[in-house]
Amino acid sequence: MTSDRLIYLPLGGAGEIGMNAYVYGYGKPGEERLILVDIGVTFPDMDGTPGVDLILPDITWLKERRNQLEAVFITHAHEDHVGAVGHHYESLGAPIIARAFTANIARGKLSEYGIPDKAVRTASAWPEQVSFGPFKVGFLPISHSIPESSALVIDTPAGRVIHTGDFKLDANPLVGEAFDPDLWAEVARPGVRALVCDSTNVFSPAPGRSxxxxxxxxxxxxxxxxxxxxxxxxxxxxxxxxxxxxxxxxxxxxxxxxxxxxxxxxxxxxxxxxxxxxxxxxxxxxxxxxxxxxxxxxxxxxxxxxxxxxxxxxxxxxxxxxxxxxxxxxxxxxxxxxxxxxxxxxxxxxxxxxxxxxxxNGGMYHVSGHANRPDLERMHQIVDPQMVIPMHGEHRHLREHAKLAKSLGREGIIAVNGTMLDLSGNAPTVAEYVETGRTYLDGSTQIGAMDGIVRDRIRMALNGHVTVTVIIDEDDEPLGDPWCDVMGLAEMGRSRAPLVDVMEEDLSQFLNRAGQATLTDDDKLGEALRRVVRQTAQDEIGKKPEVTVVVSRLS
CATH class of the missing domain: 3.40.50.10710 (Metallo-hydrolase/oxidoreductase)
Structure with a gap:
């Protein structure tokens, strides 16, 4: 009989800063009851994701197991932690649990999709806990750069896990709760199996400022x-x-x-x-x-x-x-x-x-909302976990944080998105790797990062685009000359003639000598015309554009 296990699986936010989504599970392998911590977004840029509105975590793995998902817990109301709640709610179908301020923001996002307020349940701060399946979860106040940020105390049959969320050690944050080291020490006193911890400022050597x-x-x-x-x-x-x-x-x-x-x-x-x-x-x-x-x-x-x-x-x-x-x-x-x-x-x-x-200006007008290296050391010492799992950071942040944990005598491991860890033993081990990635919100439609849509958009931006139209008559012979529509390319080439004229002349010459095997096969004809256009453009302007060929046949 296979024994139960406690697993941790980041689907976003580990190996990057943004788009946070972390799964915890307990039960027999493959049958675990699951909770999700945070469901955030990251933002596109014109270089890598032109035209995209938002970038969401790929939660395909979780959607395939939605009947095992107990609840979604949101640590705080930053976009990289709550921004995808409306986009993914229908796919997950689980209740959303958050403290009052975060719940207010989450309900606003859900309302844009016609989802009623009751989808979000408001929780109180520690020591209150809510139970879902094998989990008891409490919101432990922590200071950050937004009100009512909370770490999560996740109690399981395998022990206690503390998921810090984003945090800093601020005794006077002005708005929201101050960091209370005595409260955190009290929560840690029964023993903490794993501290899953913010890594953003691990390279900052001075203590954080209030x-x-x-x-x-x-x-x-x-x-x-x-x-x-x-x-x-x-x-x-x-x-x-x-x-x-x-x-x-x-x-x-x-x-x-x-x-x-x-x-x-x-x-x-x-x-x-x-x-x-x-x-x-x-x-x-x-x-x-x-x-x-x-x-x-x-x-x-x-x-x-x-x-x-x-x-x-x-x-x-x-x-x-x-x-x-x-x-x-x-x-x-x-x-x-x-x-x-x-x-x-x-x-x-x-x-x-x-x-x-x-x-x-050197910190005169801004302080970070994340814990610096000395603050991380202090958090490790207060919580005194058996193991440390760095999260919320690029790979270099996770690696440095894992080294820091080991230097303080604790087990640390690097787990980037898609790395499932088994936390049941005395040290974290990799259980398996899950395929994950990104989903793009493009207008009102979600598309996969590997679907090729954005790739094609980038190619058109880099290379320009030519549409070639040719008409073939009932006898499979060209009817008139082909013509081109050009976008994003120089008008004149090396020959000092209009680029469109040169392309159309080369296409006409090709069609006049093309054999029946090519003229009767749309695929062969399209590919041949595409090659002619790209070669002509290369010769004339030093670019190989994207080409769309339209073959119209009279019947």
Missing amino acids: ESTLGPNIQALIASAPGMMVSTTFASNVARVKTLAEAADRAGRSVCLLGRAMRRMIEASIETGVLTDFPKVVSPEDAQSIPRENLMLIVTGSQGERRAASAQLARGKYLGFEMKEGDTFLFSSKTIPGNEKGVIRIMNAFSEKGVEIVDD
Whole structure:
């Protein structure tokens, strides 16, 4: 008889930063009862995923076992942890469990798909636990850059697992709960089999700083700004938005929030009681009549998002507001790797307008929401787990975190997406590898990363496109000359003649000498015409375009 086992399987978020989705299971191999922790998204870029709206984890493995799935637990309301909840809810069909603030955000996402509020159940903080199958799960408060972040205490017949979620050790986070080392030590006292732990800042050597340290620097900057003051940060960082608003209020400036996500996060914070004393704000309409030197805008778009308020202000006007010489723009945020081009584009656009640009500036105006290396060491010491499973990080982060765990005398293992671990023994072992990847939200349709759609889109962007149309009569002979429609290619080539004319002449010559075996077979004819076009384009302009051939036959 096969014994029961405790498994851990990341489907997203391990080997990358973003798109978090982690499966835990307990039972006989292949028959485990399952829970899912987080269901997030990551964001596309024009280089690798042009035209894609969002990137979701590939949950095919989990969908095939949906009858084994007990529940989905959400640690906090960042997009990379809750952003896919609406896209995947119908596929999973399991209840969603979250604390009040996160539940508020999740219900908003589900409502876009017509899913009722009752799909999300609100849980209280530790020591309350909820039971699903062989699991008892509790939400353990932890500080982060968004309200009501929680680690999960997952009790199983094989022992206790603590899944940290994203966290930092902040004794005074301003909004949300402070890190309570005594509470965490109490939770760890019965013994912890595995600590599944955030790895984002494992390479940062200094202890993390508190959110509360930023206020004086931000206030001094705002007070010294001569014109309109504008700042951007993550909309979900409610504590930072509050710090910015309070500093503006103390400097005698009226505060206006711009961007749907910014307003939504503040509204959710107030609705759920995590924010009770936010300064009064003015509407964009009322702000128009306030002198520039008395106004503070807090806007979305800290990562260079093209549709967000920051980018629109950089391009021109937004809701009647326009940046001018003498204004100041503060990036109270850290640029996520990969977003540098978009942020720099905005900075340069503001610079051309004569706007003073202020960035993170060595930590004066931003602190990270993730634990640095000394904080990770302290977390390991408090929890004292039997084994450490690094998650939430690129491969180099996971590897360094595993080395850190081993240096502290604990078992550590690297488990990237698709690596199923068996946590039942004295050390984690790889049980099997599961095929996983990414799903693209392209418009309103989900497509697979390997379907070839985005690959074809990239090829067209790189190489241009030619459509060739040819008509074949009832006797299988060309009727007239073929013609070409060209997109994304130079008009003139080396021969100094229009590229389309050269292509059509070469195609006509080919058709005039083509044999019956080619002219009677659409596949052979299409492939031959495609080769002619690509060779002509290569000779004329040094490019081999994508080619679509349309063969019309008269019958």
